[in-house]
Amino acid sequence: MAAAKLTTLGIAVLELLHERPMHPYEMAQLMRERHVDNRVKVKAGSLYHTVERLLGNGFIEVVDTQRDGRRPERTVYGMTGAGRDAFVERSTHLLGDVAEEYPEFLSGLAVIHELGRERSLRELERRITQLRARVAADRTVTQRLHDDSTPEIYWLDWRFTAARRAFELEWAERLLDELKTEKLPFVCEHEPKLVTEKENDERKTS
Template sequence: MRLTPLAVAVLSLLHEQPMHPYEMAQLMRERRTDHHVKVKAGSLYHTVDRLAENRFIEVVGTQRDGKRPERTVYAITQAGRDAVLERARVMLSTPAEEYPEFGNGLALIDELGREEAIAELERRESRLATGVAEDEKILTKLRDRQLPTVHTLHWRYSTARRAFDLQFTRELIDDLKHDRITWPPPTEDGSDDQTG
């Protein structure tokens, strides 16, 4: 079984202690796991079922809270522990080849022309600034909850990336506005040369 990001998140939680899927979902919300892993209730339960079928986790009991339905409690197996630790080693040691859309957009920037490119980048800057402000609020909440900092590293990484993206975008806008970026010369008809 290939460990998806959600499967890694489940095994990571079960590495801490046995729990039922509803508790996993609560912890993922509390730790803002949804910022780097797509978490939906249906996909969480499907992932738990797949991990159990592949013997990476096992049922260790049930819990009942008041009149609520019984909940199945899972624990990580040695096979699951080995698999998630190996995946962690690879993820931490090997830079992944990712293909962010912004990089592809930059490859097309000269197609828009300088003024339109600046306008679109200013829209991006505004959205990123809003995101950075939201990130700060969430980081403050996470600190206030006094979670172990090891459980917020993914969030710190994501917010640092967004802050860098904002800084890069602002510098790019400034470079474009002050003609520090070489642009293709206009063609005879007055439009930008799109061949170079």
């Protein structure tokens, strides 16, 4: 795995190994505690696969094996010099380069007119309800981080996500208001007649 192709999950693993050698189960636990799934899709299978890839490419190495009672033996991994170099190079690009990203919400916004006023307002309200719940949860997590005196430098990724979600909520609420008050009117006078097959069948049977 070339440094330029080091995945974000690979970065997360090497990030933990900067602290100390550890086995994948411990990595998974720490990732849950630190909300790494906020920025990386973490599944047990993908984590173990990533560890194997890092090992195969010489970015990590086996430094110990541990056995706790009757539990299966656990392999402890440490980061190599090559891994540290790859980590620094890839992380530098992740921080400094502006990458093209394609949030699905943008595609939803692009088809609002085709969906029509009634459906669009309903779905925007549904999205706003979900966002409000998530923003409230974000505040709870942020408060806990402050209460635990966790240095903020360690959770800048979380701070960014919470701020972005709060911004999206504010923006969506403003859009909903503009659509409801017709400050932002639909161009066509008539409601677009986009219905799914399921909706069409329900209309026929009602």
